[in-house]
Amino acid sequence: MSSHVKKSMSNNSKTPKKITSPLGSKDKRIPTMTDVAKLAGVSQMTVSRVMRKSGYLSDDIVSRVHDASEQLGYVHNRLAGGLAGADSSLIGVVLPNLQNRVFSEVLSGIVGAASDNGVQPVFGVSDYSQTTESTLALDLLAWRPQGLILSGIEHSKKLRETLASSNIRIAEIMDTDGPPIDTCFGFSHRLAGKEMAIHLLEKGYRKFAYVGSQHALDLRAKKRYKSFSKTIQAEGAQLVTQRITEHPSSTLVGRECTESILNGDDKPEVIYYANDDLAAGGLMHCLAKQITVPEQVALAGFNGLTFLEALPQRITTTRTPRFEIGTAAARFVTGQTTRDSKSKKQVFDVSIIAGETS
Amino acid sequence: MSSHVKKSMSNNSKTPKKITSPLGSKDKRIPTMTDVAKLAGVSQMTVSRVMRKSGYLSDDIVSRVHDASEQLGYVHNRLAGGLAGADSSLIGVVLPNLQNRVFSEVLSGIVGAASDNGVQPVFGVSDYSQTTESTLALDLLAWRPQGLILSGIEHSKKLRETLASSNIRIAEIMDTDGPPIDTCFGFSHRLAGKEMAIHLLEKGYRKFAYVGSQHALDLRAKKRYKSFSKTIQAEGAQLVTQRITEHPSSTLVGRECTESILNGDDKPEVIYYANDDLAAGGLMHCLAKQITVPEQVALAGFNGLTFLEALPQRITTTRTPRFEIGTAAARFVTGQTTRDSKSKKQVFDVSIIAGETS
DNA sequence: TGTTACTATGTTTGCGCAAACATACTATGG
DNA sequence: CCATAGTATGTTTGCGCAAACATAGTAACA
Incomplete structure (x- = not known):
């Protein structure tokens, strides 16, 4: 009939709240602004103002409060602050x-x-x-x-x-x-996909391949893919093959997909990758197999990650301001x-x- | 004499707090547990228990509270909860x-x-x-x-x-x-540096180089470096040269440092890099310059990052469980x-x- | 049938802070 | 010399919630 959830245990304080010495001993009460205020000889509100650097404050007060706060090991409680005030920062x-x-x-x-x-x-x-x-x-x-x-x-x-x-x-x-x-x-990922398509079309490529990952999840990659393929098809070019895995993208996945494509029957002139990690994997495969890029196959990535700068060949890609x-x-x-x-x-x-x- | 800080502006509520309709209108009061409680016909405390799934609760109450909460668009306020309770989660x-x-x-x-x-x-x-x-x-x-x-x-x-x-x-x-x-x-970074030193010594290398970055800041890389060089020196081998930049580590920096070392006079048999990014840069340089690895120069990194798996050659490194x-x-x-x-x-x-x- | 243990709720209280609103003091100018 | 604006502090209050402590109903068992 009813849900049972564990009851929380009662706490085990032996003496009902007792103000003990400020520092060093265990089981100490956590000092509050009021404690600081007392020690500094000012009001709690003044301490609050000092902590937040708000309102008018004399230098004397500021240093007295800071000293007292330091001495007690006071730590501002933002939970209380957020509750009392408006902003939570x-x-x-x-x-x-x-x-x-x-x-x-x-x-x-x-x-x-x-x-x-x-x-x-x-x-x-x-x-x-x-x-x-x-x-x-x-x-x-x-x-x-x-x-x-x-x-x-x-x-x-x-x-x-x-x-x-x-x-x-x-x-x-x-x-x-x-x-x-x-x-x-x-x-716009649609625009980004389209622009890369145009760039590659202008280079004269007509037979394309696409490598992507996590298409069901990465909706932005999917948008690029769609506008990319739409654009090349509108120009009479075609996507001869593609590899879309459900794995997260990685250099290794890129390498494997590239190998698979290049061993396949429908050889593309250029491969468009969903991102630079995949593209870098593609380049690694070509390097390892002595496939010359871009002569035998051209490659393009997406994002403009900085690690590309160190690769033996600069990969064509789209720079994004992340x-x-x-x-x-x-x-x-x-x-x-x-x-x-x-x-x-x-x-x-x-x-x-x-x-x-x- | 005194610090001036801008005074905060007073707020601009026209009418002193007025409970308006629960949803949709602007300037609405944010609903609290008490509002939910009223609507559900229970006490505020019961709502609290439902929200936290704590204590005993009948199924009837739970669903009534959920409905009311949903209807009002109630959002639990953890600031208040943290203040009143003990844990902040x-x-x-x-x-x-x-x-x-x-x-x-x-x-x-x-x-x-x-x-x-x-x-x-x-x-x-x-x-x-x-x-x-x-x-x-x-x-x-x-x-x-x-x-x-x-x-x-x-x-x-x-x-x-x-x-x-x-x-x-x-x-x-x-x-x-x-x-x-x-x-x-x-x-232990000391142990990690030592182990790589031993591994490389066992491979027969005697002339070492080191490439690092941000040594003043990355104290852990420094520890590896120190125990690495101590270990090889104890075996009579030596660090013939090193490049330590203050740049953050990157593949590009690794590539540049490697080029600099290999163009220098003190040619090492092996280069130990502070991390895999630097080492990958080193490998890239060797690939680009047709330097055979490890014959002409051997390379070792640190971390065991997964992107290494896609490189044309597997880089020797230390795997760390990050x-x-x-x-x-x-x-x-x-x-x-x-x-x-x-x-x-x-x-x-x-x-x-x-x-x-x- | 009364006692006990469990289940399910309600009431009171205060967490620590900052907004709002005083108040008091100091310079400045006419 | 007083009004005024600016400067520097203090007092009261309540933010929204959960701990602690009731209380009341129900089942279990002797």
């Missing part, structure tokens, strides 16, 4: 993945911009699952963050609705192909930049890097 | 860097283990600065986290002292060469595992991967 961040360099660079940008503003990110990883993303994002809301950063513009209905009516700033990043909840920061997108999104949700009244989309430039593999 | 994480794959893998492990436990990580990046680390970690304490995860065992004196007397769990990760504040999870360390540390600070009364060090195995480059 937290932002929520949900990314699909961290293994992928792209997202750790984005996160780098976010963390950098946030900490410039004294704001800390609380963090979740969705593993490309909309359900997980939704759960995480909703959980993060419980911390009353100033804002939330999500990846992509596809989210569960419930999440979209909750966030839309939440009053906090929402930044959706890495994609602008669709309507954002609040403001999105990124670029760090900058992270920075802009964090600035936005922390209120360092204002909401653009005209546009809900902040579109960043992407550009083809014409490398030596095409 | 947050952990603090400070890492030196995110660009480095090593730390994003560690973070992956942390995030995974933490979210298994319903705990969210709050996050900071120290950029390898002890001062920044200290500031960040102390700031994170303001959120009353269950625990804190830091990198390495070298920290500012103040941070060590504060944390030691803080009662919360502290995990120091990636290094066990020294006394931890609480418990450390990692491996993800596992992150997982173990997160489990520890979230209380999923207990503090080991015997040992303050959880030492993980590292193992030499004998590749094709040595």
Whole structure:
């Protein structure tokens, strides 16, 4: 009839709350602003002001409070502060993945911009699952963050609705192909796919192959793929073969898919990879098998990751501003930049890097 | 005479708090547990129990509360919960860097283990600065986290002292060469450097070179370097040359340093790199310049990053369990595992991967 | 049938802080 | 010399929740 859940144990304090010596002994009470205030001979409110550097403060008071605080080992309690005040100085961040360099660079940008503003990110990883993303994002809301950063513009209905009516700033990043909840920061993957198609068509290639991974999950790669193949077909060229695995992308997967394609019957003139990791794997395969690039087969990746610079040949790819997108999104949700009244989309430039593999 | 700081503006509520309709309209009051309780016809405390799945609850009540909560768009306020209760269900994480794959893998492990436990990580990046680390970690304490995860065992004196007397769990990760504040999870870099030295000595190499980066900051790389060079010297071999840049490590830097060494006078038989990125750069240089590896020069890296698997030659390296360390540390600070009364060090195995480059 | 143990709820209270609103003091100018 | 603006502090109050402590109903058993 009823759910049973473990009862929480009662605590074991022997004496009902007793103010003990400030430091050193165990079982000590954690000092509060009031303790600091008493020691410094000021009011609790003054301590609060000193901690937050807000309002008018004489130098004398400031140093007295700092001394007292130091002496007691006082640590500001932001939970209480957030409850009493309005702001929590937290932002929520949900990314699909961290293994992928792209997202750790984005996160780098976010963390950098946030900490410039004294704001800390609380963090979740969705593993490309909309359900997980939704759960995480909703959980993060419980911390009353100033804002939330999500990846992509596809989210569960419930999440979209909750966030839309939440009053906090929402930044959706890495994609602008669709309507954002609040403001999105990124670029058009459709355009990026199309541009690479045009670039390769202009080079004279007509027989294409595609290598991708996690297509069911990585909707942005899928968008590039679709507009890429549409564009080449519109020009009378064709996708002779493709390999799309459900594994997470990696150099190794790229290498294996490339080998499979080049051992197959439908030999392409050029392979378009969903990202640079896969493309680098392709190049490694060609190097190992003495296949000359781009003469025997040309290669193109996506993202412009810096490790490409060290490869024996520069891979043709699309440069994307990942760090900058992270920075802009964090600035936005922390209120360092204002909401653009005209546009809900902040579109960043992407550009083809014409490398030596095409 | 005195510090002036901008006064905060007063708010602009026209009517003194008025309960408006639950959803849809702007300027609405954010619903609280009491609102949910009224709608569900129960007490606030019962709502609290439902939210936290704690205590005894009848199925009827649970669904009524859920319905009411849904209807109002209620979002649990963890700030208040953390203040009233004991636990904050947050952990603090400070890492030196995110660009480095090593730390994003560690973070992956942390995030995974933490979210298994319903705990969210709050996050900071120290950029390898002890001062920044200290500031960040102390700031994170303001959120009353269950625990804190830091990198390495070298920290500012103040941070060590504060944390030691803080009662919360502290995990120091990636290094066990020294006394931890609480418990450390990692491996001995001294041993790792020594083992690679022995491995290479056994292969017969006698003339060594070293390539490193950010030596002043990356104390763990420095430890490997020191014990590596000590070990080879003890065997009568020598470090004929080295390149240590202050740049962050990257494949490109590795490539450049390798070129510089191989163009120099003191030609080594083998180059030991501070990490795999640098080593991969070295291999790239050799590939590009048709230098045969390991005949003309042997190479060894550190970490065992997965992207090595796709390179034309498997690089000799030391495999380190980064993800596992992150997982173990997160489990520890979230209380999923207990503090080991015997040992303050959880030492993980590292193992030499004998590749094709040595 | 009463006693006990369990199950399921409610009531009171205070966590630590910052907003809002005083208050008091100091310079400045007419 | 007083009004005024600016500067520097203090007092009261309540944010939203969960611990602690009731209380009341129900089942189990002698």
